[in-house]
Amino acid sequence: MARARAAAARTADRSAHAGHTGRADHDVVVIGAGIVGLSTAYAITRASPRTRVTVLEKETAPARHQTGRNSGVIHSGIYYHPGSLKARYAVQGAAEMVKFCTEHDIPHEVTGKLIVATEREELPRLHSLVQRGRENGIPVRELVPSQIAEYEPHVRGIAAIHVGTTGICDFAAVARTLARLAEDAGATIRYGSRVRAITRTAEGVIISTDGAELRTRAVVNCAGLHCDRIARLAGDDPGMRIIPFRGEFYELVPSRHELVHGLVYPVPDPAFPFLGVHLTRGVDGGVHIGPNAVPALAREGYRRRDLRPRDLADTAAFPGTWRIARRHWKYEIDEIRRSLSKRAFTQAVQRLLPDVRAEDLIPAPSGVRAQAVLADGTLVDDFLLAGKPPFVHVLNAPSPAATASLPIGREIARRTLEAL
Structure with a gap:
């Protein structure tokens, strides 16, 4: 019944807009049905109910890539520079995500997490995280080794902090819910619609897909890896390039799930953009461990053998790729070594979890991170929104994008509606 009402509303809106939209059949086309694209579509329908919104997705369902292939952590925002978009959106988004999951019966839990120092040289960085967390308004508790055991009896460290607002949820379920809510509010989602060409005209924009042409007044680019x-x-010249990094995970065999009660992270190295091998008990009760972060040979290269010549050529031809390699080669050698050697991976895990054995770990599905890189080799650290009307380009939406998807979607929606 709701779908029928939505279809009737869309028909009425087409008639109502015919006089002022010229030849455009759509007001906004969102490219990409990941969690950010769907949150944007949902936010537009809420802020401007008569706006005709269509989402284009090349896959047959939502959340097939980054959204559906992450560790499911609702991030607190403790890692991010105070005042940055990531800090602001993560703190706000974490609270909103918990509320959203509660309202829509999506599996979730506010578990808190430990960030554990295992070496003395990590202590200054741990103390810096305490200060940063407090500046961002995040509840942080400092722990000595005996207090670590109160949370995680099998984890070992010389100091730790407990971050109370971290949680877990099923982000793919969140994306499906956003898709349903957007459709119920009048938006249209077209799956199996790969964008082949985009043409600017005096009346707006023409988007050519595999089977249709759409004329629209504004375009939101939430294409993630692409x-x-x-x-x-x-x-438009985006001024950056997506360099794909595959995140490789293992999971604990069910008989060893008792080794990890919640979420356990190492102290991150601020010189490297990844958080290191961590332990995550998900909403399904399983325990994921990882990831390694290794260069992928395809933008959707979820397996080692996945290779797309075009993707590899794009990566190899980009000057920033080689500048990253020169800057971070020591870190990447360690990541690749753990990728190729289960023994080396197990040893990395044993720094936090001494009781784990190689036979306790079984391979789990991998994800690919769409890392935006500038030509000088700079890894874009914050969210990057760009473009001039009629375009809004989301060019970098790294973790914690899923956590922060609701406030990010509203900001993108605001910019899009201004473009109209």
């Missing part, structure tokens, strides 16, 4: 390519199709 966002830079979509920007170039639109005639």
Whole structure:
């Protein structure tokens, strides 16, 4: 019944808008049905109910890539520079995500997490995280070794902090719910619709897909792993390139799940953009361990053998790729070594979890991170929104994008509606 009402509303809106939209059949086209694209579509329908919104997704369902292939952590925002978009959106988004999951019966839990120092040289960085967390308004408790055992009896460290607002949820379920809510509010989602060309005209924009042409007044690029390519199709220079990194996970065999009660992270190295091998008990009760972060040979290269010549050529031809390699080669050698050697991976895990054995670990599905890189080799650290009307390009939405998807979606929606 709700779908029928939504269809009737869309028909009425087409008639109502015919006089002022010229030849455009749509007001906004969102490219990409990941959690950020769907949150944007949902936010537009809430802020401007008569706006005609269509989401284009090349896959047959939502959340097939980064959204559906992460560790499911609702991040607190403790790692991010105070005042940055990541800090602001993560803190706000974490609270909103818990509320959203509660309202829509999506599996979730506010577990808190430990960040554990295992070496003395990590202590200054741990203390810096305490200060940063407090500046961001996040509840942080400092722990000595005996207090670590109160949370995680099998984890070992010389000091730790407990971050109370971290949690877990099923982000793929969140994305499906956002898709349903957006459709119920009048949006249309077209699956199996790969964007082939984008043409600017005097009346707006024409988007060509595998089977149709859409005329729209505004375009939101939420294409994730392919966002830079979509920007170039639109005639814009994104000033960056997506370099894909595969995150490889293991999981604990069920008989050893008792080794990990919640979420346990090492102290991150601020010189490297990844958080290191961590332990995550998910909403299904399983325990994921990882990831390694290794260069992928395809933008959707979820397996080692996945290779796409075009993707590899794009990566190899980009100057920033080689500048990253020169800057971070020592870190990447360690990541690749753990990727190729289960023994080396197990040894990395044993720094936090001494009781784990190689036979306790079984391979789990991998994800690919869409890392935005500048030509000088700088890894873009914060969210990057760009473009001039009629385009809004989301060019970097790294973790904690899923956590922060609700406030990010509203900000993108605001910019899009201004473009109209």
